[in-house]
């Protein structure tokens with residue numbers, strides 16, 4: 001009998017609700033995130049051994065709202081190291097769901113490998129009734145172990161769906177079906193198998209011009225939320241914070257109130273990039289509509305939500321790009 005070696009999958013644990021614990025089985029929303037260590041998470045799903053040779057590494061133990069740029073860079077460098085190990089077939093990252101879409105997009109931009117990198121979280125702690133973490137983790141390992149997942153960019157496995165790390169966003173915070181993609185999921189995982197329906201059209205991972213190996217820090221990028229009767233002093237605060245770019249999470253098509261235009265022009269005049277994005281959940285900003293972006297030398301975020309636009313701007317600005325180049329990057333990634 002020939003011994004069949006299973007694919008090697010490394011689970012990098014960072015905390016979140018998937019590692020959370022509550023006082024009672026009825027506590028689906030009140031619990032402490034980032035409590036359960038990675039080995040216990042893996043041991044909790046013995047079926048993982050049918051899919052892959054799985055080993056865990058505890059990178060952080062935090063709720064994802066506490067992720068910082070330093071932690072993003074540290075995690076990215078560890079992923080990059082592991083994917084260059086010929087013995088490793090795929091990576092799973094367990095992560096809190098609050099900023100999961102930011103980390104997944106960041107890795108999608110800077111990991112230069114076609115090996116599957118899959119980010120996963122849960123909406124209920126493992127101690128709750130109908131906890132979703134076990135199946136999500138199982139599905140994530142299935143996706144990471146499957147050669148069919150290669151070359152599709154960083155993926156997110158949540159609630160049986162496989163999403164592109166670029167498109168996916170947390171859309172509701174009280175349901176297990178919390179994540180969705182504006183342009184639909186790429187596929188599904190069902191009973192240990194993956195099913196694919198579409199591919200990402202934007203540049204990612206192996207085709208990216210960015211590489212975590214040459215990134216040591218990320219510049220500050222601030223988001224200013226647009227609303228009726230908004231306080232334009234928020235832009236001043238962004239400048240004081242040392243931001244190299246300001247993402248305007250504008251109303252509608254990234255619109256800017258008439259009383260805020262001069263302020264934003266002065267932000268740009270001080271060498272800070274201005275990126276028009278939309279506060280609409282599935283927003284899509286058209287260049288030179290609402291505001292004359294060519295004239296003001298502003299950039300539009302295309303279909304990226306403000307927090308994704310922040311990630312792309314931070315990665316692009318590690319290179320000190322011009323506003324024209326920044327706009328090209330926003331069309332291409």
Ligand SMILES: NC(=O)C[C@H](N)C(=O)O
Pocket residue numbers: 015016017018033062063064065095096097098099121122123124
């Ligand atoms: N569902 C979760 O994971 C929420 C938690 N606050 C986190 O992002 O870590």
